[in-house]
Amino acid sequence: MAKKLSRSGAGNFLGIAFLCVIAVLMVLPMVYAVGNSFKPMDELFKFPPTILPRRWVTTNYTDLFVLMGNSWVPFSRYFFNTIFITSVGTFGQIVCCSLCAYPLAMYNFPGRKMISGMIVTALMFNGTVLWLPLFMIKAGLGMIDTYWAIIIPTFGSSMGMYLMQQFMSQIPKSLVEAARIDGAGSFKIFWTIVLPQVKSAWLTLMIFSVQGLWNTGASVFIQSESLKTLPYALSQIVSTGIARQGVANAISVIMMAVPITTFIISQSNIIETMATSGMKD
Amino acid sequence: MAVSKEAKAKNKAFFSDWLKYQFKEMRKNGGLYLFMLPYLLIFVTFTVLPVIVAIYFSFTYFNVLEPPQWTGFENYIRLFTADDLFMTAFKNTMFFAVIIGPGGYLLSLFFAWLINELSRRARVIMTIFYYAPSLASALPIWKIIFSSDQYGLLNGFLMNTGITYTNIKWLEDVNYIVPCCLFVILWGSLGTSFLTFIAGLQNVDRTLYEAGAIDGVKNRWQELWYITLPYMKPQLMFGAVMSITGAFSVGGAITNLVGYPSQDYVAHTLIHHMEDYANQRMELGYACAITVLLFLLQLVTNKIIKRLLSKVGE
Numbered sequence: 001m002a003k004k005l006s007r008s009g010a011g012n013f014l015g016i017a018f019l020c021v022i023a024v025l026m027v028l029p030m031v032y033a034v035g036n037s038f039k040p041m042d043e044l045f046k047f048p049p050t051i052l053p054r055r056w057v058t059t060n061y062t063d064l065f066v067l068m069g070n071s072w073v074p075f076s077r078y079f080f081n082t083i084f085i086t087s088v089g090t091f092g093q094i095v096c097c098s099l100c101a102y103p104l105a106m107y108n109f110p111g112r113k114m115i116s117g118m119i120v121t122a123l124m125f126n127g128t129v130l131w132l133p134l135f136m137i138k139a140g141l142g143m144i145d146t147y148w149a150i151i152i153p154t155f156g157s158s159m160g161m162y163l164m165q166q167f168m169s170q171i172p173k174s175l176v177e178a179a180r181i182d183g184a185g186s187f188k189i190f191w192t193i194v195l196p197q198v199k200s201a202w203l204t205l206m207i208f209s210v211q212g213l214w215n216t217g218a219s220v221f222i223q224s225e226s227l228k229t230l231p232y233a234l235s236q237i238v239s240t241g242i243a244r245q246g247v248a249n250a251i252s253v254i255m256m257a258v259p260i261t262t263f264i265i266s267q268s269n270i271i272e273t274m275a276t277s278g279m280k281d
Numbered sequence: 282m283a284v285s286k287e288a289k290a291k292n293k294a295f296f297s298d299w300l301k302y303q304f305k306e307m308r309k310n311g312g313l314y315l316f317m318l319p320y321l322l323i324f325v326t327f328t329v330l331p332v333i334v335a336i337y338f339s340f341t342y343f344n345v346l347e348p349p350q351w352t353g354f355e356n357y358i359r360l361f362t363a364d365d366l367f368m369t370a371f372k373n374t375m376f377f378a379v380i381i382g383p384g385g386y387l388l389s390l391f392f393a394w395l396i397n398e399l400s401r402r403a404r405v406i407m408t409i410f411y412y413a414p415s416l417a418s419a420l421p422i423w424k425i426i427f428s429s430d431q432y433g434l435l436n437g438f439l440m441n442t443g444i445t446y447t448n449i450k451w452l453e454d455v456n457y458i459v460p461c462c463l464f465v466i467l468w469g470s471l472g473t474s475f476l477t478f479i480a481g482l483q484n485v486d487r488t489l490y491e492a493g494a495i496d497g498v499k500n501r502w503q504e505l506w507y508i509t510l511p512y513m514k515p516q517l518m519f520g521a522v523m524s525i526t527g528a529f530s531v532g533g534a535i536t537n538l539v540g541y542p543s544q545d546y547v548a549h550t551l552i553h554h555m556e557d558y559a560n561q562r563m564e565l566g567y568a569c570a571i572t573v574l575l576f577l578l579q580l581v582t583n584k585i586i587k588r589l590l591s592k593v594g595e
Contacts, residue, residue: 011501015395022392023410026468030413032434033422045432048441100320103313110303110310115321122328123522124583128530128552129575132559132568133331133338141326156323159473186312208473215418231418235537248421256417263416264409271408274473275480278515279522279587 030256036249037061044245060246067247073225075233082214082230085147089154090209094202096155097164102190105168106176116165120279122158131220138221149221154213160205166276167201168194200269207270211259230255332576338569345563356570367571369546370554374529374575377550378582380463382528385470386521392471393478394505408479415472420537423465427451427538452539455547462535462548469534472527474520481516485509510593517593521586529579532556551575 032051036044037060039053065075103109104116127134134153135144143149171194179189217231234251237244263270307314339356343349360367396407426434429450436448451457485508490498493508510517532552539548551571558568 012398015398019392019395019399019407023407026414026471027410029422029426029468030417032426036422036425047431047437049432049434049437051434096320096323100317103310103316107310107313109313110306115317118329119324121580122324124526125576125579126526126530127328128533129572129579130328130331130335132555132565132572133334134327135559136334136338136565137326137330152323153327156320156325156327158324158328161320161324186316190316211416234421245425249425252421259416260409260413263412267405267409270476271480271483273480274476275484275516277477277519278481278513279518280515 033249033252033256037246037253039246039249041246060250064247064250067244073228077226078228078230078233081147081227082216085150085216085229086210086213088147089151089213090206092151092155093157093160093209094205097157097160097205098195098198098202099190100161101164101168102194103186105165105171106173106189106194107186119158119161119165123162127153135220144221145223145227147222147227150213150216154209157205157209159208163204163208163273163277164198164201166278167198167204167273170276171197200272203266203269204273207259207263207266210262214258215255335569335572335576338566339573341566342564343566343569345565349566352566356567357574359567360570360574366546366549367554370549370551373547373549374551374578376459377463377466377531378525378528381466381470381531382524382582384467385472385528386474386524388467389471389475389520389524390478390517393475393482394509396479397482404479408476411471412475414469415475417469420465420534423538424452427461429453453544455545458539458543458547462531462538465538466531466534470524470527473523477516477520477523478513481513482509485512514590514593517590518587521590522583525582525586526579529575529582 028051035050035052038056038058040055040057040059043050043053043055067075104112138144138149143152175193176189179193184192215231216229217235222228230251234248234255237248237251338349340351340353341349342352342355392411396404396411399407428434428436429448429452431437431440431448433448433451435451436445439445440448449457451461489508489512490504493504498504498507530552532550535543535548535550536553541553543549551574555568555571555575558564558571
């Protein structure tokens with residue numbers, strides 16, 4: 001039997017050609033950003049503009065560190081803040097979600113249906129909308145102007161929890177049963193049997209969480225300059241105008257490099273996780 | 282009367298038995314609740330509680346300095362009868378949502394479907410190319426592309442090729458603001474739902490297509506409608522939830538692109554309106570009413586779309 005059915009050669013060719021053209025358009029802005037970040041000043045303001053520089057220079061990157069080294073809050077501080085928020089937030093989210101997904105996916109107990117239902121409902125609206133009541137709650141808990149205002153809420157991510165739970169429910173229940181008959185406690189089963197099998201889900205949660213946290217401007221919840229993040233520094237530099245455009249491009253490139261690289265590294269695991277994400281009505 | 286009393290007593294006994302059983306089960310599974318405790322504590326505080334807080338304050342007048350005063354439905358009445366800018370924001374939000382929600386969803390499905398036809402290696406590369414825009418926060422670069430002077434990439438290209446002779450103020454001219462925003466947002470909209478579709482398509486059982494060909498499926502469109510889509514219905518549902526949720530909350534990207542307030546409020550959305558009342562005017566009760574409205578909009582749309590999607594392939 002033919003491997004591919006009901007396909008026309010012309011259709012295949014058109015499809016591939018179309019995909020390639022659009023793919024170029026999709027990455028063009030990012031290529032342009034990389035190109036701009038290596039352009040000398042005079043090439044940034046040239047007519048007609050070019051996508052790639054004629055003369056490649058790294059002054060924008062070196063300027064960035066010199067410029068920020070002299071600023072009131074050193075650039076390394078913004079860097080540290082973003083890395084700290086991203087790594088602690090991501091780690092905590094993976095721990096909390098794995099712990100909570102385990103009983104929901106593996107056992108039956110009173111309240112299970114209700115909790116799962118609440119998490120699915122929570123997927124249907126997002127935190128941007130609830131920004132104001134969130135601010136009030138964070139203020140009430142004394143979290144405003146600390147890292148924790150950004151970090152702690154990500155531990156309770158409904159998206160991370162949903163994906164982890166869906167992925168875990170794929171693990172054969174017989175494995176858990178067998179371990180239980182052998183006398184293993186629920187924590188031992190979690191640690192030795194369940195956790196090693198959900199590495200793909202960890203990586204997926206990591207991607208989504210890194211993507212969200214790395215780009216967080218945190219401007220409302222954090223007011224102290226020394227606690228602000230990299231995207232905030234970027235927006236400040238961009239707003240200082242033309243003279244800093246090269247440097248602004250360099251920061252843009254640094255900002256987008258991290259989520260894209262992590263995705264490329266772990267993409268096959270992510271696809272595996274997303275295959276289990278389907279909703280049964 | 283006596284019968285109903287008896288029935289009541291029976292019910293009560295049944296209920297208390299049920300409760301006892303539940304408690305026994307809970308005690309037996311006591312350790313499991315410990316596993317869930319950290320997550321649930323944070324989930325309730327930062328996801329459930331905000332909804333309750335927003336609903337409560339939406340019925341009050343609250344300006345931070347004085348304690349909130351209960352005003353009933355006044356905020357909601359004012360929204361729909363006395364706030365022209367709200368109506369603008371409402372219309373804009375609906376317009377953005379109607380284009381970005383289905384637009385992003387269909388684009389994701391379409392490209393995922395095309396990519397799925399490729400060989401394994403090509404598929405991986407294409408997935409990265411198409412997904413990268415939603416990963417990168419590329420708004421600064423779009424500002425340079427749409428820059429209003431001749432050094433902007435788009436203006437430079439148009440003027441260099443002679444299509445236009447003067448520079449166009451893409452992000453300041455009321456005729457171009459909304460199309461530019463839509464373009465940039467759609468560009469980055471191949472996100473979570475796109476990945477879900479890629480994964481779902483890969484998992485469709487290959488033998489189904491062979492069986493379909495025998496049953497008279499003639500071309501790839503029929504194959505898509507009768508075999509592929511029904512098979513990946515769960516992924517379609519999840520993707521829809523992701524797209525809808527994103528479509529109603531596009532405020533931040535617009536502010537980054539065209540600033541706030543946008544020229545003539547052409548890109549003024551409910552998120553902007555809510556932020557305006559919360560930050561500038563300090564009418565938190567009123568802002569909470571907008572929050573509740575946005576929340577309900579998302580929830581109701583999700584429920585409706587889920588019902589519609591269950592009809593796919595029938």
